[in-house]
Amino acid sequence: MEKRRITGVVSELIYNNLKTKQMKTFELEITETCTVCKKEIIREEGGCGTGYAIDNNGNKICYACCGEADKKTLLETGKLSGYYSHLVFTNWPGSFKIKAYYSRDSWHNFAGRNGRTDFWLNFEGKHYHGVHIGHDNECATIRLLKK
Numbered sequence: 001m002e003k004r005r006i007t008g009v010v011s012e013l014i015y016n017n018l019k020t021k022q023m024k025t026f027e028l029e030i031t032e033t034c035t036v037c038k039k040e041i042i043r044e045e046g047g048c049g050t051g052y053a054i055d056n057n058g059n060k061i062c063y064a065c066c067g068e069a070d071k072k073t074l075l076e077t078g079k080l081s082g083y084y085s086h087l088v089f090t091n092w093p094g095s096f097k098i099k100a101y102y103s104r105d106s107w108h109n110f111a112g113r114n115g116r117t118d119f120w121l122n123f124e125g126k127h128y129h130g131v132h133i134g135h136d137n138e139c140a141t142i143r144l145l146k147k
């Protein structure tokens with residue numbers, strides 16, 4: 001497999017396991033090419049994550065394009081499944097994020113005390129409502145609020 005040394009500012013879109021952007025030298029493996037943007041998909045050696053997602057047709061899509069696709073899904077269908085943690089809703093690779101402006105914990109029949117979190121978000125002028133259930137996962141779905 002081809003390897004390449006790169007020094008630069010690490011994009012948190014690609015290396016979402018790193019918390020901050022920083023200058024660093026990485027040995028990178030060029031693994032695949034993104035089906036959408038045709039850019040090389042690269043990942044840090046020994047890093048976690050593949051650097052890409054696979055869509056329903058088996059195409060490899062880089063995290064940045066996943067973010068674009070998820071944004072499109074949300075705007076077209078008014079619904080998106082992802083993850084919720086600390087007032088932030090994200091898609092799977094974390095390349096699409098919306099901050100919630102309000103959240104409320106309540107009792108859930110199965111998950112118990114504070115087992116259900118309702119949260120509200122504003123994205124491009126529209127309001128969305130999200131629900132997260134349980135304590136041992138971050139899965140959540142948001143839906144467009146009808147006026």
Ligand SMILES: [Zn+2]
Pocket residue numbers: 034035036037038039061062063064065066
């Ligand atoms: Zn891409």
